[in-house]
Amino acid sequence: MALAGRIAVVTGASRGIGKGIALQLGEAGATVYVTGRKPESSDNTSKGLSGLQETAKEITERGGKGIAVYVDHGDMEAVRELFEQIDRENNGQLDILVNNAYQAVTAIMESSGIPFYEQDPYFWDTVNNVGLRNHYFCSVYGAKLMVKQRSGLIVNISSAGGLKYFFNVAYGVGKQALDRLAADTAVELKKDNITVVSIWPGPVKTELVKSYQEGNARNDITSEMFSRGESTEYAGKAVVALAKDSKRLNKTGKILITEDLGSEYGFKDIDGSTPGNLRSVSWIIEFFGWKKTASLIPSWVKLPGWVMWAGTSRL
Numbered sequence: 001m002a003l004a005g006r007i008a009v010v011t012g013a014s015r016g017i018g019k020g021i022a023l024q025l026g027e028a029g030a031t032v033y034v035t036g037r038k039p040e041s042s043d044n045t046s047k048g049l050s051g052l053q054e055t056a057k058e059i060t061e062r063g064g065k066g067i068a069v070y071v072d073h074g075d076m077e078a079v080r081e082l083f084e085q086i087d088r089e090n091n092g093q094l095d096i097l098v099n100n101a102y103q104a105v106t107a108i109m110e111s112s113g114i115p116f117y118e119q120d121p122y123f124w125d126t127v128n129n130v131g132l133r134n135h136y137f138c139s140v141y142g143a144k145l146m147v148k149q150r151s152g153l154i155v156n157i158s159s160a161g162g163l164k165y166f167f168n169v170a171y172g173v174g175k176q177a178l179d180r181l182a183a184d185t186a187v188e189l190k191k192d193n194i195t196v197v198s199i200w201p202g203p204v205k206t207e208l209v210k211s212y213q214e215g216n217a218r219n220d221i222t223s224e225m226f227s228r229g230e231s232t233e234y235a236g237k238a239v240v241a242l243a244k245d246s247k248r249l250n251k252t253g254k255i256l257i258t259e260d261l262g263s264e265y266g267f268k269d270i271d272g273s274t275p276g277n278l279r280s281v282s283w284i285i286e287f288f289g290w291k292k293t294a295s296l297i298p299s300w301v302k303l304p305g306w307v308m309w310a311g312t313s314r315l
Contacts, residue, residue: 001029012101014051024236026064038070083141097142099135186253203229241265
């Protein structure tokens with residue numbers, strides 16, 4: 001219960017990575033505000049507990065305190081009200097903010113292969129209103145509380161999609177902007193002892209990914225990577241490890257890969273496995289289909305971060 005007494009908020013925690021992070025924070029003893037959209041009356045979950053309420057309930061069962069707050073993260077007034085509630089109910093205390101809310105997974109899957117100029121330009125809003133603009137607003141409101149107490153941790157859940165073209169234009173631009181949001185807010189918040197980082201999970205076995213794979217019966221390399229990917233709680237273990245680290249400010253402004261954090265802090269996934277690393281040479285080679293070659297390279301052989309950035313050829 002290393003995080004007992006800490007106040008955290010995880011946006012977009014009804015399912016997927018957000019839920020996994022919230023559960024791990026709860027298991028460590030934190031009080032966790034979890035957010036998500038209110039289900040429609042026609043939604044099956046409305047007959048019992050909603051996904052968000054289930055998350056809050058399980059947080060409490062694991063030893064923390066789960067508080068479900070329905071928030072439409074496309075509505076910035078609702079976002080402001082969320083942080084006012086946290087301020088009011090906790091005497092201004094906020095220790096951990098995880099910017100995770102995202103609404104474009106299905107839209108991205110369905111638009112695969114369609115050039116940006118053949119899509120409605122409002123597709124940008126579908127991808128980046130909740131996935132980027134909201135994170136900025138949450139960072140503003142969260143930082144206001146953390147600055148007063150001169151401590152805190154802000155985590156942006158991002159991806160390697162900001163490194164090189166992936167999925168579509170709006171996705172990649174949004175992810176790189178999210179990483180830059182962490183880097184630049186870190187500059188201004190470091191003097192107040194507030195750590196801001198981007199975390200890149202590897203392929204994650206979320207409910208939506210599993211459903212999409214089953215519905216499309218795909219058996220390509222990408223599908224195989226996801227099927228052997230991280231659980232939704234592995235990133236949660238990474239966030240907990242950072243929250244416990246008294247020297248985490250040394251990492252502020254950086255992009256952190258979940259498996260690198262697992263190696264550094266000594267944690268494994270919930271099934272005892274060690275997921276692949278985005279910098280692992282064998283993982284990269286296998287991703288491109290060369291399984292035999294990959295099997296000959298030890299998993300600990302990794303590309304330095306600067307090599308990954310150099311490979312983008314932006315200079």
